Structures are given as C-alpha cells and as structure tokens.
Amino acid sequence: MGRTLAEKVWDEHVVRSADGEPDLLYIDLHLVHEVTSPQAFDGLRLAGRPVRRPELTLATEDHNIPTTDLDKPIADLVSRTQVETLRRNCEEFGVNLYPMGDLDQGIVHVVGPQLGLTQPGMTVVCGDSHTSTHGAFGSVAFGIGTSEVEHVLATQTLQQKRPRTMAVNVVGDLPEGSTAKDLVLALITQETTGGGQGYVVEYRGDAIRALSMEARMTICNMSIEWGAKAGLIAPDQTTYDYLEGRPHAPEGADWDAAVAHWDSLVTDDDAVFDREIVLDASTLTPFVTWGTNPGQGAPLSANVPDPASFEDDNERVAAERALEYMGLTAGTPLRDIAVDTVFVGSCTNGRIEDLRVAASLIEGRHVAESTRMLVVPGSVRVRLQAEQEGLDVIFKEAGAEWRGAGCSMCLGMNPDQLTPGERSASTSNRNFEGRQGKGGRTHLVSPQVAVATGVLGHLASPADLPATANA
Amino acid sequence: MDSFTRHTGVGMPLRRSNVDTDQIIPAVYLKRVTRTGFEDGLFAAWRTDPSFVLNQPAYAQASVLVAGPDFGTGSSREHAVWALQNYGFKVVVAPRFGDIFRGNSAKAGLLAAQVDDKTVSALWDLMDAEPGTEISIDLVERTVSAGSGVDRVEDSFDIDDYTRWRLLEGLDDIAITLSHGADVDAFERTRPSYMPITTV
Ligand code: SF4
Secondary structure, three states, X not given: OOOOHHHHHHHOOEEEOXXXXXXXXXXXXXXXXXXXXXHHHHHHHHHOOOXXXXXXXXXXXOOXXXXXXXXXXXXXXXXXXXXXXXXXXXXXXXXXXXXXXXXXXXXXHHHHHHOOOOOOOOEEEEOOHHHHHHHHHOOEEEEOOHHHHHHHHHHOEEEEOOOEEEEEEEEOOOOOXXXXXXXHHHHHHHHOOOOOOOEEEEEEOHHHHOOOHHHHHHHHHHHHHHOOOEEEOOOOHHHHHHHOOOOOOOOHHHHHHXXXXXXXXXXXXXXXXXXXXXXXXXXXOOEEEOOOOXXXXXXXXOEOOOHHHOOOHHHHHHHHHHHHHHOOOOOXXXXXXXXXXXXXXXXXXXXXXXXXXXXXXXXXXXXXXOOEEEEOOOEHHHHHHHHHOOHHHHHHHOOOEEOOOOOHHHOOOOOOOOOOOOEEEEOOOOOOOOOOOOOOEEEEOOHHHHHHHHHHOEOOOHHHOOXXXXX | OOOOOEEEEXXXXXXXXXXXXXXXXXXXHHHOOOOOOHHHHOOHHHHOOOOOHHHOHHHOOOOEEEEOOXXXXXXXXXXXXXXXXXXXXXXXXXXXXXXXXXXXXXXXXXXXXXXXXXXHHHHHHHHHHOOOOEEEEEOOOOEEEEOOHHHOEEEEOEOOHHHHHHHHHOOOHHHXXXXXXXXXXXXXXXXXXXXXXXXX
C-alpha cells in the first residue's frame, strides 16, 4: 500500500521503533526563541549535558522584542531577562543566535524559511505552536514543550507517537479577491478549533498548488488553530523556486540530489488517509472572526450570529460569552463594526508578499481618522526589503506606523498592546481573550481586509474602497 | 535524575481536593528563567494565611504531601512539579491526579502515588494527631505506610509499570534516549550531505 507524504517524511526520520514505545524521531532543524528555552538550557546545565548538534539548532529573539526605540535597552524587566538569558545560553552552549540588531533577527517562523533552512522532507521543531508554518515546504513541523526542547537539545531526537493523517482536499479555485487567509479562516470555522486534533494534515488540490510559498505558509501556520499537530503541503516547482539561491539552500550537485529526493515527496495514489475532508474554495469570500477563538468566523458579508442559532450547547454558550467579551450584538452587519487598531504582521502574515499587497492597497489612500495602523515586518530582512521597495514610505504617507521586526501585537508581550475594550483587525492567528492586551478585542483578517478596514475605519474588504486617483 | 526506591519523610496533610496547578503555583511565578527557585511560589495564595499547614513549624521538613482527590488538574505547567520538588517534596500521595500533572511528575522524578480515599483520610488523621509523623513509601513493594500499633496505616499504591521502572532506574526521558546513542549515531551517518546546517 502507498504512503502519504507525512508518513514518508516520518518514516525517513525514525531512528528507532519498538512495540509499545513511541518512535524515536530524528530532528533536522531545531528553532529556539527566548520564551520557551530558558528552563531547557537550565535543565541541561543541571544534568551536565551538552547540546548534541548546535549546528542543527538556531536561535532568534522575537516574542519580547520592542518594535520602537531599538537602540535602547528593553524597558520591561522580564522581557529583558528572557532575552539576556537566551544570549548567555547560546554563548555557553555554542548555539547560533540572531539577536536584536542582527540582519537575520525576526520571528522564528519567518527567519527559518527566509534563510533557506526550512526544506522539503525535513523534521522541524520549535518550542512554539506555530512551528506548523514550516510544513508549507513539505516538512513535518510541529511545536513542542519546554522539556521536549531540552530533549531535542540533548539528543537531537524526540520520542513521538506516530500521528494519524488527514487530507484537506480543497476543490475549486480561489476566486479573485479571496486569499489564503480567508481559506484557512473558513476551514477553521467549518471544522471548529478541535477538528484537526491528533492529525498531521495535508492540504491538497489545485487551489493549494496555485498558491505562493508565502500563502502556503499562512495556511500551514494556522493548522494548530483547528487542533492539528502539523500541516503540510507537498513540495513542487513553486517550493524549489522559492528555495533556490537562499543562503542555506543546497547548491550544485547537492541541489540536484536534493530535488531528486524532494520529487518523491508526494502522497502515493493508493495511500489511505485516516480521514479526508473537503473544502470548496470557489465560493469563498473575505472571511473574518467575530468571536474569541479562531473557529468563530463568518464571511465579511454576514451579520454577527445569534448564539441561539447554534445547535450545539457548548457552541451556543461559547458564542454568548464571546459576544459579551467582544461587545457585539447579534444581527449587526460585520461591516458595521468600527475598529480602533489595525495590525499587519506576525508569522501568519508578516512576510514581504503580505506587505507588498498591503502597500499596493493603501497607496494613495489614508488610514481613517479614528483608527491607528501598525505595520510590523516579520523579520529584519523583510523590513529592509520593504524599505528598498519603498513600501515603508507608502505606509507612512498613508498614516500607518512602520515598525521594527518581531511578534509585536500578535501576543502583546512587548509594549504593542491593545487597551481594555480596544478593537483590532489583526492579520495574526489568535483572537483569544486578552491575546493582544488585557481586555482587547481581536478580529482576525487577511492583510487585504486589514488595509481596507484601516482606511474605512470599520471591517471592510478591498472591494468596498473607493477608487483612488492612481487606480 | 536520582533513582527512587524507598523514601521516609515527614508527611504534610493538605486537606483539599481539586488542587489545580494554578493553586500549586500561580502564573505570576512563571516568569523565571531557571528550573530552580520555584519553592517561593508554592501554594502562594494560601501561604499568606499563617494557619496554612505549610506555615506550621512541624511541617518545615515535610517531603511527603498527602492531598485530596484530583490533585494537579488544570494547566499543563511543569512548574507545578518543579515547585513541589524545589520545596523538598519527593512524593505526593492522593486518591486521584490530573493526567498531565501525573505525566509531568514522572518525567521530573516526583513520585505520584495513588491510593484510596480511605487511606488518605487515615493518613490525615494520623498526621493531625501527631504533626511531624513520618510516612514511608516503598516503590519496590508499592506500599505506603505510617504510624505504629493500632494506628498504623499501610496500603499499596497504584503506579503504572513503565513509570515505576523509570523512577527505580532514575531514568528521565533524555537518559533513556541517550541509552540509544548508538542508534542515533548510526542514523546520523545516513543523513544526506545536502541537509542544511545553521552555521555559515
Ligand atoms: S508572531 Fe505570534 S504566533 Fe507567531 S511566533 Fe510570534 S507570538 Fe507566536
């Protein structure tokens, strides 16, 4: 019987398997950041263990990094301690670190792919749930806890139970004006936040094949938001074109050998998934969330739902609670919801392609009087590339704030936070209560919807924007 | 990790059920960057009460915690286990444990011994009658015992075979994996040369 893509990658990494035991899985790339690593390094220190393969480990600073006043020390003491601890640990254990101020610093899930370190057929882990992003290259990539971080540091392996596999078969083409973000938000609403639990999910179909690498990363990034352990997409020419020439991509004969292998990384025709689901892309329109989990979403053209319309008791109660927290009334058209802050950034939508789209939409327009807009590049290189293309000027002329690279308002560990009751349209991945700041209210959106919302001051899509002089 | 065969130490009664990990150590204590020092956050909210059992001199050296059912439910924070260990606890005895807490305990070398409600009540009574009473835990025989004469409490406890083996051998996950080092070495030799490294 044939095997799925995920099973092939998994099998290639099993160091050891025994009945009744989890597989011992080799890890090709271990990404590290300041929040989930300190106790892991301390554990190594207590046990007198070294890092087994520092050259398969890469650290960067992202969660706590301020996006303004980059030349000054980090003001928040806890943030500063975490960052300084990471620096000391990397120094002591010989791990390559891209700290604040380095050209290669940025959100860990933006940095790996941009350096060409994330490649097809690899196993990639990080102490961060959005590690699933790297699956866009056809690798098995997932988030781990701090004691697992320690385990990988010490052994370059993980004890893992073989996961089940699921196919998401996307049928039809994504219509003009709809994006990968809309697709994944619609999928999560369809499947709810627990629908993918226990599965490694493969996204398939022509609509997926048609997507750029950036868009594929957006989709794989949010796999965790519907509970999946990992999400992946088979590599193809789009993947190779993205990778070729990047600093850590193979070269010459190595490149040819790699591609020959990568070409085999597809799900066999006779492979059987443990579960298959279908998503129709052809009917998708811009999608936004109205609630406090990523599965509480609706097309932008819809109204805030009536909790009574949910048949499931838990969902009804959750909807009631969400509307109360979000300060929304059932039946209000989503387009009528006024927004205070627009955040463009994060490992979901903080890559250069996202910024290009956002800039092209906002060019010749202006952020609404009552709204502030933050544009936070996912990495220093994304920022520099954008500045080279003049995107920063476009954003600033439109009244948006142009910031340094990091996680920023995705989770509000740095000073970029919502105040209680403040409402945002955010291109990030989580709308949990308080995620962007205590009492903050988050609507998850695509970069396109974010910009249109920023210009009009209420949830909107590009189609709602009046024409500009240069359009 | 140290191996665990037998332990005898002062018991501490915690007459509460559903002690979740937020009560074991509140979130504000999680900002630390080490694996040590969490004892100051242990049961932080309750410790402000001078009559709380942890504040009693008789229990200053306690190393066996005897708690009510559903100990360690709630968030998955491993810090809850570290806080208990940093304080000096080697064993928690309770009628039922939160699943994740039980798993985290096994990983870190804290023995979570599951006994009957009745045994917990008997141990509580014994400790209340004589604060500072020692409790013995024998992992080889899977027994917990305390007191003497008519007041003696003795019972067997439940623990799965795999966890028991690990504790007896003093093996954490990493030590177990390191014992398969030859397999990892062999695997590494087969990795293709085009696989990337992070250094330049
Ligand atoms: S951008 Fe947000 S989701 Fe991504 S790694 Fe940072 S905090 Fe996590």
